[in-house]
Amino acid sequence: MRILHFILPFAFFVLPAAAERHLFILSGQSNMAGLKPEISFTPTVEEAFGKENVVVIKDAQGGQPIRRWFKAWKPAEGEGPEATGDLYDRMMTKVTAATKDQKFDTVTFVWMQGERDAKESHGSVYSASMRGLIDQLGKDLKRDDIHFVIGRLSDFDMDNKRYPHWTMVRDAQVAVAEADPKGAWVDTDDLNDKPVKEGEGTRDDLHYSGEGYKTLGKRFADSAIGLIRKPE
Numbered sequence: 001m002r003i004l005h006f007i008l009p010f011a012f013f014v015l016p017a018a019a020e021r022h023l024f025i026l027s028g029q030s031n032m033a034g035l036k037p038e039i040s041f042t043p044t045v046e047e048a049f050g051k052e053n054v055v056v057i058k059d060a061q062g063g064q065p066i067r068r069w070f071k072a073w074k075p076a077e078g079e080g081p082e083a084t085g086d087l088y089d090r091m092m093t094k095v096t097a098a099t100k101d102q103k104f105d106t107v108t109f110v111w112m113q114g115e116r117d118a119k120e121s122h123g124s125v126y127s128a129s130m131r132g133l134i135d136q137l138g139k140d141l142k143r144d145d146i147h148f149v150i151g152r153l154s155d156f157d158m159d160n161k162r163y164p165h166w167t168m169v170r171d172a173q174v175a176v177a178e179a180d181p182k183g184a185w186v187d188t189d190d191l192n193d194k195p196v197k198e199g200e201g202t203r204d205d206l207h208y209s210g211e212g213y214k215t216l217g218k219r220f221a222d223s224a225i226g227l228i229r230k231p232e
Helices: 041-049 086-098 115-119 123-141 166-178 210-229
Strands: 022-028 054-060 106-112 147-151 183-186 193-195 202-204
Touching: 022 041, 022 086, 022 210, 041 054, 041 210, 054 086, 086 123, 106 123, 106 210, 115 123, 115 166, 123 166, 147 166, 147 210, 166 183, 183 210
Parallel strands: 022 054, 022 106, 106 147, 147 183
Antiparallel strands: 193 202
């Protein structure tokens, strides 16, 4: 009696790794309010990571100081205005609603603000305030790995004539970003050139041109992508 032996091949299936998901939170004052993520920011990050893997949330309000986001803000000396954190709470309400029951592999905070603090001469505490805001967000989201991209103030008032701490805030923004491997800053000096009248050149305005906001969104997105893909 012949015994037949059958060797059944075993097929090994390797399941593709689940795509990483990425959350982007955009906030700040007027130059963030003027940015429309859907024009250049969102398409760029969606192209990089896939539309289904990206959530973009923006909440901004013009003319506001950082103390309306950073709850532990203090002036350099004296009593000064009080921190409220109300705009931060408004932002986080949006974040909570948009991300309910979702998990993200990365979170990136994109910030365009500082004009008001430069105007009110709070530049000396801006670095600590910015760092404090990032830490505050990380604590509330229970993450210690948040990436952040800061839009540096433009060249609007490099002589500090109208906004006394303009260059001080600019320098603080760069310092915070460059001190942290999870941080980056983008240049906005070429985004605020607006035509005055035909044939009369341009003026360096506090706010950006339409094309300037489009470029800003792309720069923010490219910087965020670079941080996310940077080897640890």
